[in-house]
Amino acid sequence: MSIIVFVEDWNNQFKKASFEAVSYAKSWAELAGTTVTAVTSSGAADPAALAAYGADRVLTTTLAATPFGMAQQLATITEGSAGMVIAGTSLGRSIAPALAALSGGALSTNTTGTPSSVSPVTVERGAFSSKGIETIELIGGLPMVSFVPNSVGIQERAGEGLVENLDATGTDLLSITEQSIASGKVALPEAEVVVSAGRGLKGPENWTMIEELAAILGAATACSKPVSDIGWRPHSEHVGQTGIQVNPNLYIAIGISGAIQHLAGVSASKTIVVVNTDAEAPFFKAADYGIVGDAFEVVPQLVNAMRAFKAGQ
Amino acid sequence: MNLLVCISHVPDTTAKINFDAAGTALDATGVQFVINPYDEFSLTKALHLKEAHGGSITVINVGGPETEPTLRKALAIGADQAIRINATPTDAITVAKELKNHIAANAYDLILCGQESIDYNGQQVPAMLAALLNLPFVNACVDLTIDGSAATATGEIDGGHSTYAGALPMVIGGKKGLVEEKDLRIPNMRGIMTARSKPLQVLEATENDAATRAAKFVKPAAKSAVKLVDSVDELVHLLHNEAKAI
Numbered sequence: 001m002s003i004i005v006f007v008e009d010w011n012n013q014f015k016k017a018s019f020e021a022v023s024y025a026k027s028w029a030e031l032a033g034t035t036v037t038a039v040t041s042s043g044a045a046d047p048a049a050l051a052a053y054g055a056d057r058v059l060t061t062t063l064a065a066t067p068f069g070m071a072q073q074l075a076t077i078t079e080g081s082a083g084m085v086i087a088g089t090s091l092g093r094s095i096a097p098a099l100a101a102l103s104g105g106a107l108s109t110n111t112t113g114t115p116s117s118v119s120p121v122t123v124e125r126g127a128f129s130s131k132g133i134e135t136i137e138l139i140g141g142l143p144m145v146s147f148v149p150n151s152v153g154i155q156e157r158a159g160e161g162l163v164e165n166l167d168a169t170g171t172d173l174l175s176i177t178e179q180s181i182a183s184g185k186v187a188l189p190e191a192e193v194v195v196s197a198g199r200g201l202k203g204p205e206n207w208t209m210i211e212e213l214a215a216i217l218g219a220a221t222a223c224s225k226p227v228s229d230i231g232w233r234p235h236s237e238h239v240g241q242t243g244i245q246v247n248p249n250l251y252i253a254i255g256i257s258g259a260i261q262h263l264a265g266v267s268a269s270k271t272i273v274v275v276n277t278d279a280e281a282p283f284f285k286a287a288d289y290g291i292v293g294d295a296f297e298v299v300p301q302l303v304n305a306m307r308a309f310k311a312g313q
Numbered sequence: 314m315n316l317l318v319c320i321s322h323v324p325d326t327t328a329k330i331n332f333d334a335a336g337t338a339l340d341a342t343g344v345q346f347v348i349n350p351y352d353e354f355s356l357t358k359a360l361h362l363k364e365a366h367g368g369s370i371t372v373i374n375v376g377g378p379e380t381e382p383t384l385r386k387a388l389a390i391g392a393d394q395a396i397r398i399n400a401t402p403t404d405a406i407t408v409a410k411e412l413k414n415h416i417a418a419n420a421y422d423l424i425l426c427g428q429e430s431i432d433y434n435g436q437q438v439p440a441m442l443a444a445l446l447n448l449p450f451v452n453a454c455v456d457l458t459i460d461g462s463a464a465t466a467t468g469e470i471d472g473g474h475s476t477y478a479g480a481l482p483m484v485i486g487g488k489k490g491l492v493e494e495k496d497l498r499i500p501n502m503r504g505i506m507t508a509r510s511k512p513l514q515v516l517e518a519t520e521n522d523a524a525t526r527a528a529k530f531v532k533p534a535a536k537s538a539v540k541l542v543d544s545v546d547e548l549v550h551l552l553h554n555e556a557k558a559i
Binding site: 071089094096097099101108129137141173176180186228236249273284290298309 | 324326327329330332339350351405406409431432433434435436437438439440441442443444445447448449450451452453455465468469470471472473474475476477478479488489490493494495522523524525526527528529530531532533536537539540541542543544545546548549551552553556558559
């Protein structure tokens with residue numbers, strides 16, 4: 001009756017959210033008085049490394065190519081287990097509901113905390129585009145949690161880390177014809193720091209300073225909805241209610257007024273900095289720190305100040 | 314093509330969200346409800362596909378009578394008929410099973426959903442539905458091409474895109490990019506008039522086995538007032554020493 005955790009890899013390397021997933025499973029397992037069993041790709045470079053975050057067993061298997069195939073494989077493994085944890089990455093968000101449907105699971109997605117109880121399993125999750133926090137009880141079937149990356153953090157706690165290989169069958173209903181990941185860029189949903197800009201930048205040619213600031217901070221770049229709608233920036237950078245929801249440690253918003261739809265996508269950020277010429281911009285009400293000023297003056301200064309700070313560390 | 318678009322009836326994007334006194338449900342007083350924004354992209358994509366390939370568009374919702382104006386709006390935008398499965402579902406698996414029962418008994422070529430609804434933000438129903446029907450599924454879909462009975466669909470993945478090929482029928486979790494924001498249609502007067510006479514069928518629910526229970530809803534704690542600073546050096550100092558964010 002172990003807690004099963006799916007551990008995602010990309011190009012055979014574990015992601016940050018993968019270690020967070022094992023940490024999550026360990027917190028749950030401690031509360032339930034049980035062990036953690038991690039499931040990962042047999043191609044993963046160092047499955048034993050998961051022991052440092054609490055994995056007692058690590059099952060490696062040749063994973064199917066698509067989320068549905070992986071969900072089928074996991075359904076054969078979760079049978080009889082005490083619970084299931086999947087990081088809410090793009091892959092996890094496709095696998096978890098499919099697995100819940102296949103295995104009769106009770107699933108909480110968009111989860112922001114570890115279980116407060118295990119009878120029944122009770123967790124908090126974001127609802128109404130971060131305008132509400134729901135306490136949800138997983139009552140009917142295998143309790144399953146998909147959590148928001150960067151919401152619970154990574155903790156190092158030793159597990160036994162026994163690695164075994166396992167055959168699990170899954171059928172892909174689709175073939176992948178092309179896959180592209182922008183290299184050298186921080187993926188927005190996983191970013192710890194996000195530098196975001198809006199119409200206040202007046203044109204796409206002015207993003208150089210935003211990208212420069214992001215590079216210094218190791219941040220992902222993002223933008224407001226109007227900016228992605230007029231094509232200054234790609235849709236994949238649009239943060240907000242109908243775009244991507246982020247919860248970095250630091251969100252820096254430059255020249256974004258802070259429409260309610262934008263705030264819905266960023267309000268889970270731990271620290272928010274707003275730079276805007278308009279002191280009345282609604283974003284200041286949601287911010288921790290603000291500078292009332294022109295982006296074209298403030299951002300180059302901030303680039304220099306951050307560069308100096310990083311150089312001094 | 315026989316197209317099905319699943320529609321969620323959700324509070325307007327700009328709605329102030331409050332919960333009832335017991336804190337167990339949304340307080341809908343004064344809240345405007347709309348077609349879920351993600352579903353609008355899927356509905357518009359269905360209109361484009363119908364224009365290109367012919368066929369019929371059915372919109373479907375699992376909900377009570379209060380959701381019918383939202384279905385009528387989808388009819389006014391251009392869907393041909395609507396179905397409401399009469400239920401007040403409390404979780405995603407219940408909705409997915411109701412939809413599955415209808416879809417399994419009817420021949421749809423393509424089932425278009427929005428990636429998620431902006432009320433409960435579960436992002437669960439489309440993938441559950443596909444799994445229950447054993448149909449291919451593409452989430453966060455930003456591009457879809459149909460060629461006969463074959464489909465090519467591109468979904469966003471963290472930091473990039475993945476393109477899939479498969480056979481219809483297929484389930485899609487759509488978002489902006491599937492069509493552009495400027496392509497979204499709003500009902501015109503003629504659409505609103507004809508929507509009144511389009512069929513809206515009510516089917517009785519058959520599923521009643523929720524797997525999860527909402528025990529409580531609260532609003533996030535209010536943020537303390539913003540600290541306005543005059544210089545970037547002060548900001549860097551505060552971010553490092555006070556917020557510990559850098």
